[in-house]
Amino acid sequence: MAVGKKEISCPPSAEGTGLSDADISQKNVTYFEDHPNLAYSWTAGQAMSRFLNELKNGKLIATKCEKCRRVIFPPRIYCELCYKPIDDWVYIKDTGVVQTFSISFIDPDAKPLEKPVIVAVITIDGASPNMGIMHIIDEVEPEKVYIGMRVKAVWRPESERKGTITDIKYWKPLEG
Amino acid sequence: MEVEVIKGLKFHKKQDVAIVGAGMTAFKRRMLETGKELSYYAVKQALEEAGLDIKDVEMVVLGSAPDAFDGISLKEEYLLEGAGGCDRPYMRYFVGGGTAVFAPIAGYWHVASGLADVCLVVCEEKMSCCQPHPQSAFKYIWDPILDRPLKPNLIWIFALEMRRYMHVNNVKHEDIALVSVKNKANALDHPCSHVAGKITVEDVLNSEPMALPVRRLDVSPPSDGAAALVMVAPHIARQLTDDPVWVTGVGWNLDTTHWTNRDLYFPRYTAEAARMAYRMAHITDPRKQIDVAEPYDPFDYKELHHMEGLGLAKKGEAPILTKEGVTARDGDLPVCPSGGLLGVGNPISAAMGVKVCEIYWQLAYRAGKRQVAKEVTTGICQAWGDLMQIGTVMVMSNKR
Numbered sequence: 001m002a003v004g005k006k007e008i009s010c011p012p013s014a015e016g017t018g019l020s021d022a023d024i025s026q027k028n029v030t031y032f033e034d035h036p037n038l039a040y041s042w043t044a045g046q047a048m049s050r051f052l053n054e055l056k057n058g059k060l061i062a063t064k065c066e067k068c069r070r071v072i073f074p075p076r077i078y079c080e081l082c083y084k085p086i087d088d089w090v091y092i093k094d095t096g097v098v099q100t101f102s103i104s105f106i107d108p109d110a111k112p113l114e115k116p117v118i119v120a121v122i123t124i125d126g127a128s129p130n131m132g133i134m135h136i137i138d139e140v141e142p143e144k145v146y147i148g149m150r151v152k153a154v155w156r157p158e159s160e161r162k163g164t165i166t167d168i169k170y171w172k173p174l175e176g
Numbered sequence: 177m178e179v180e181v182i183k184g185l186k187f188h189k190k191q192d193v194a195i196v197g198a199g200m201t202a203f204k205r206r207m208l209e210t211g212k213e214l215s216y217y218a219v220k221q222a223l224e225e226a227g228l229d230i231k232d233v234e235m236v237v238l239g240s241a242p243d244a245f246d247g248i249s250l251k252e253e254y255l256l257e258g259a260g261g262c263d264r265p266y267m268r269y270f271v272g273g274g275t276a277v278f279a280p281i282a283g284y285w286h287v288a289s290g291l292a293d294v295c296l297v298v299c300e301e302k303m304s305c306c307q308p309h310p311q312s313a314f315k316y317i318w319d320p321i322l323d324r325p326l327k328p329n330l331i332w333i334f335a336l337e338m339r340r341y342m343h344v345n346n347v348k349h350e351d352i353a354l355v356s357v358k359n360k361a362n363a364l365d366h367p368c369s370h371v372a373g374k375i376t377v378e379d380v381l382n383s384e385p386m387a388l389p390v391r392r393l394d395v396s397p398p399s400d401g402a403a404a405l406v407m408v409a410p411h412i413a414r415q416l417t418d419d420p421v422w423v424t425g426v427g428w429n430l431d432t433t434h435w436t437n438r439d440l441y442f443p444r445y446t447a448e449a450a451r452m453a454y455r456m457a458h459i460t461d462p463r464k465q466i467d468v469a470e471p472y473d474p475f476d477y478k479e480l481h482h483m484e485g486l487g488l489a490k491k492g493e494a495p496i497l498t499k500e501g502v503t504a505r506d507g508d509l510p511v512c513p514s515g516g517l518l519g520v521g522n523p524i525s526a527a528m529g530v531k532v533c534e535i536y537w538q539l540a541y542r543a544g545k546r547q548v549a550k551e552v553t554t555g556i557c558q559a560w561g562d563l564m565q566i567g568t569v570m571v572m573s574n575k576r
Contacts, residue, residue, distance in 0.1 A: 004227040004415075004416055004417070005196055005197065005225065005226055005227045005416045005417040006224060006225050006227055008224075008225060008542065009542050009543070009544035010198065010199075010221075010225060010533075010537045010542045010543065010544070011198075011199060011200050011221060011367060011368060011529075011533075012199075012221060012224075012225070013221075013367065014201065014202035014367040014368040015201050015202060015217040015221075016201040016202040016204060016207050016208075016209055016214060016217065016400070016401070017207060017208040017209060018202065018204035018205070018206065018207060018208075018370070019204075019206045019207060019208055020206070021206070023206075024206070029208060034247065036247065040320075042320045042321065044321055048321050048322075052321070074322055074434065074436075080432065099340065099439075099440075100336045100337070100339045100340035100343065100440060101336065101339060102332055102335030102336050102339060102387045102388055102389070102390070103385075103387065103388040104329060104331070104332060104335070104386075104387035104388075105384075105385050105386060105387065105388075106329050106331065106386055106387065107327060107329060108311070108312070108315040108327050108328060108329050109308070109309060109311055109312045109315070110309045110311035110312075110329060110331075110386075119326070119328070119332050119335075119336070119387070120336070121336055121340075121436050121440070130437055130438065130439055131437055132436040132437065133322060133436050134322070134323060134326065134328070134332070134336070134436050135326065136326060142388075147339070147340070147343045164321075164325050165321065165322055165323075165325050165326065166325045166326070
């Protein structure tokens with residue numbers, strides 16, 4: 001072994017052949033295509049099942065750890081800081097404060113959206129500081145949204161609720 | 177940032193670890209070569225620089241991000257031969273984007289523990305397989321119950337984090353755009369770059385909006401590419417070269433995956449990872465003791481965010497340092513002299529080529545046109561990933 005290290009300025013070369021999108025669409029290169037079809041169903045688990053079922057009643061539920069005194073949201077069945085089971089379930093309000101927000105022009109596949117959506121991290125009233133969720137904001141002009149804005153959940157009618165996070169249609173500004 | 181020096185760190189390494197060779201392929205949006213072929217190119221370059229043969233390699237560490245990009249489960253087995261992993265202990269490490277520095281950290285364990293004297297680290301990414309856009313694979317990292325029904329795009333997290341950072345530190349978008357301008361210009365000197373160019377702050381501010389405040393030119397592009405690194409024990413390094421580069425500290429840390437429960441303005445995971453690495457490398461004042469840095473820069477604000485996390489700037493100070501030219505290649509603290517992910521390209525784990533490999537080349541004075549103006553002794557590189565909550569840090573020095 002050990003023929004000795006070469007004195008070269010690095011990287012010595014940039015190997016690899018770049019292709020354009022047209023090379024694929026016009027079949028200029030040899031390639032192979034496959035469309036895997038995988039389907040999944042996720043069980044919601046102990047904490048999330050209760051949370052989702054409470055959404056059907058139009059309520060947000062959190063868990064409480066008596067040791068660190070945190071009201072934890074989204075709820076979990078353990079306190080990850082004290083590493084012990086939670087002590088209680090508590091209802092919290094459906095109002096909150098915008099911590100940060102974005103105006104999105106793209107969908108999950110990076111395709112342009114017809115109408116931009118406002119997405120925000122909202123900390124919920126009644127939970128401990130920084131206990132927030134990501135959700136959509138509507139009924140407001142994008143340029144009027146600000147950090148610290150108070151918002152309220154807009155629920156779907158009870159008959160349309162399915163026990164998913166989208167049972168809250170969006171959050172709207174809370175006047176006054 | 178002052179970090180207390182703690183004596184008696186619970187870490188007894190068997191031997192020091194030197195880096196003696198590195199290699200990388202071109203980074204491109206789409207490449208003809210398969211992942212195996214790209215890995216082969218990078219490994220050949222690294223072994224060539226080190227003056228070693230594949231037969232000298234005792235163990236191989238592979239880093240590669242989600243299988244969903246390649247559409248091949250158990251990607252490590254698929255890449256085995258190209259990565260030179262046949263007939264020797266071979267293991268894949270994966271922490272999302274953080275892999276770019278985490279795979280070399282794993283290589284460090286292999287040598288520091290005394291299990292191997294020569295360890296090869298290979299990082300490969302082929303994002304272009306995923307159609308029509310790799311973004312489609314990213315949607316499966318969101319929480320299936322809380323986040324996915326809202327039809328999120330991965331950019332959302334960054335946009336939310338960037339807004340929070342700007343709000344708390346009172347930073348303007350034009351100050352952040354300077355990072356994109358600097359890195360894309362630096363990348364003009366990198367032979368592997370695919371999005372290098374001379375742009376202006378106005379170009380960034382007027383580029384297509386993705387998820388405001390994030391615009392097209394705030395973001396690094398998805399890329400194909402591979403990178404490799406040779407790590408050896410001191411007695412091997414001595415036979416090969418008079419001036420190897422030593423790994424003096426490593427650190428990694430994860431924050432909660434409930435990302436909406438964190439205050440996004442400060443990367444605590446990076447600060448904690450850096451604290452671990454600094455303790456190992458006996459660094460007490462990073463701003464003074466570190467000569468060159470490669471923080472992870474998939475977005476322009478992220479370079480600033482991570483500089484603050486690494487203690488290279490006080491909270492809110494990184495944009496000021498950038499504005500004053502401190503972070504330029506001829507500045508007092510060159511940051512991303514390679515051109516980073518914003519300029520060279522962002523093939524998730526293969527970003528090792530512009531992070532760890534670049535700091536190695538800078539400290540070995542082999543970076544060619546990219547070599548920073550000042551004299552360098554100590555460098556740092558850092559990556560970030562998983563659900564935006566892992567920090568991985570490596571400190572290197574050309575003095576043992």
